[in-house]
Amino acid sequence: IPVDRFDLVIFGATGDLANRKILPGLYRRVLAGQIPEGSQIIGAARSEMDAKEFREQVRGAINEHVSPSKIDPEAVEQFLAMLDYVAIDAKGDGGWDDLKAKVRPDAINAFYFSVAPALFGDLAERLHMRGIAGPDARIVVEKPFGRDLASARALNATLAAHFDETQIYRIDHYLGKETVQNLMAVRFANILFEPLWNAQFVDHVQITVAETVGVGGRGSYYDKSGAMRDMVQNHMMQLLCLIAMEPPYHFDPDAVRDEKLKVIRALQPVAPNNIVRGQYLGRGKDAGYLEDSEDPESKTESYVALKCHIANWRWTGTPFYLRTGKRLRARTSEIAITFKEPPHSIFDEAEGDWRENVLVIRLQPNEGMNLKMMIKEPGPGGMRLVQVPLDMSFAEALGEEGAEITDAYERLIMDVIRGNQTLFMRGDEVEAAWAWTDPIIEGWEARADRPQPYDSGTSGPDDALMLMHRDGRRWREIR
Numbered sequence: 001i002p003v004d005r006f007d008l009v010i011f012g013a014t015g016d017l018a019n020r021k022i023l024p025g026l027y028r029r030v031l032a033g034q035i036p037e038g039s040q041i042i043g044a045a046r047s048e049m050d051a052k053e054f055r056e057q058v059r060g061a062i063n064e065h066v067s068p069s070k071i072d073p074e075a076v077e078q079f080l081a082m083l084d085y086v087a088i089d090a091k092g093d094g095g096w097d098d099l100k101a102k103v104r105p106d107a108i109n110a111f112y113f114s115v116a117p118a119l120f121g122d123l124a125e126r127l128h129m130r131g132i133a134g135p136d137a138r139i140v141v142e143k144p145f146g147r148d149l150a151s152a153r154a155l156n157a158t159l160a161a162h163f164d165e166t167q168i169y170r171i172d173h174y175l176g177k178e179t180v181q182n183l184m185a186v187r188f189a190n191i192l193f194e195p196l197w198n199a200q201f202v203d204h205v206q207i208t209v210a211e212t213v214g215v216g217g218r219g220s221y222y223d224k225s226g227a228m229r230d231m232v233q234n235h236m237m238q239l240l241c242l243i244a245m246e247p248p249y250h251f252d253p254d255a256v257r258d259e260k261l262k263v264i265r266a267l268q269p270v271a272p273n274n275i276v277r278g279q280y281l282g283r284g285k286d287a288g289y290l291e292d293s294e295d296p297e298s299k300t301e302s303y304v305a306l307k308c309h310i311a312n313w314r315w316t317g318t319p320f321y322l323r324t325g326k327r328l329r330a331r332t333s334e335i336a337i338t339f340k341e342p343p344h345s346i347f348d349e350a351e352g353d354w355r356e357n358v359l360v361i362r363l364q365p366n367e368g369m370n371l372k373m374m375i376k377e378p379g380p381g382g383m384r385l386v387q388v389p390l391d392m393s394f395a396e397a398l399g400e401e402g403a404e405i406t407d408a409y410e411r412l413i414m415d416v417i418r419g420n421q422t423l424f425m426r427g428d429e430v431e432a433a434w435a436w437t438d439p440i441i442e443g444w445e446a447r448a449d450r451p452q453p454y455d456s457g458t459s460g461p462d463d464a465l466m467l468m469h470r471d472g473r474r475w476r477e478i479r
């Protein structure tokens with residue numbers, strides 16, 4: 001469905017995110033016929049260049065980051081013709097009159113801050129004071145949204161000084177992933193799972209986001225962040241919220257975000273013995289974390305595993321285990337919900353190998369769902385039980401449409417243009433997430449703990465295995 005005509009200004013248009021994700025994503029939307037003629041995409045950055053040079057930069061980005069089968073010369077030209085450029089001084093006066101002249105008040109106006117958060121205040125102030133961004137304009141901001149509660153509050157206050165919360169779109173790209181949204185469909189468009197979705201029937205939940213990449217190339221950012229700030233406070237917390245929240249009364253931005261916020265507020269503090277930090281070692285030609293981070297003494301974690309509890313009626317008694325790390329065995333993200341035993345077994349133990357029902361929601365790769373069920377082993381051998389998967393890959397189930405899973409950024413940018421905030425974090429959510437994360441990080445800093453080393457290409461540090469073993473449970477394999 002095409003969106004209405006818009007002017008989108010991208011601050012930081014020469015940067016990595018713009019070139020890798022935002023601009024190629026917008027191109028793919030042009031290719032899909034979703035962006036109407038007459039829309040403008042205005043790059044804004046420090047570098048002096050003209051629109052023609054900017055278009056050439058973007059042509060290069062498309063060639064590099066869009067798969068060759070999606071490069072259609074006509075669509076590329078159509079997209080490049082929408083582009084314009086303004087050299088801008090975020091902290092001064094340069095370029096702002098020029099920008100004002102280009103942004104048309106009669107189109108939808110969106111301003112994407114793909115810049116360091118230290119510049120948010122300068123941009124917001126100039127856009128507002130100079131009358132470039134009016135009360136209907138949309139402001140899009142990227143993570144990291146603060147590095148603790150105090151800095152997140154300060155950022156929220158800076159934006160709130162110029163714009164209303166309904167104008168602010170805080171991106172967490174995990175919320176744009178197809179399967180993450182599907183979580184809400186699975187839970188709330190089916191009767192099957194919801195009656196069992198509570199501590200009475202769910203033994204535990206595991207959320208895994210495993211990556212094979214290290215932090216080489218972005219060590220200076222990452223070293224000040226670590227897995228807790230980089231992944232847990234935002235992406236994993238969002239996944240946890242979508243799994244644990246109560247049904248919103250309607251699929252409406254504030255109704256959904258109100259329910260997510262309640263989950264974060266109900267999260268209990270995590271005791272130090274329920275959390276494990278790790279740091280990867282080098283292997284072969286792959287550098288270890290300490291080389292990648294360029295600080296041989298770094299205590300920053302590239303891996304976190306933790307057990308947490310949500311103190312409310314639905315979840316008290318069901319632990320949630322979260323883990324994420326770099327340089328692990330495989331790139332795989334999934335949520336696994338393990339159900340409890342049936343109340344009574346009519347089958348003797350000898351007759352089979354009973355295992356729990358597990359619902360696995362695969363985020364990547366190969367988005368889909370897998371429900372592990374007990375059935376009778378086929379054959380004449382009597383009543384023997386065996387566990388089999390009911391497996392669904394979205395790509396296979398939905399044919400062409402399933403194969404066309406759009407990139408998270410594309411979807412989120414289109415939601416900005418449509419004015420739909422459902423998949424964006426509200427200011428209070430971000431603050432609540434920091435309020436839960438801060439004491440954990442402060443504890444590490446106070447104790448000056450070193451993360452536990454783990455070998456690259458494994459599933460993480462041994463203590464993380466113990467975190468579950470001591471509860472009589474085990475992590476699912478990373479593969």
Ligand code: BG6
Nearest residue numbers: 143173211213230231235333364
């Ligand atoms: C980013 C983190 O937000 O998410 C990165 O800063 C991480 O460290 C990335 O690699 C993971 O995203 P995805 O979409 O590849 O799972």
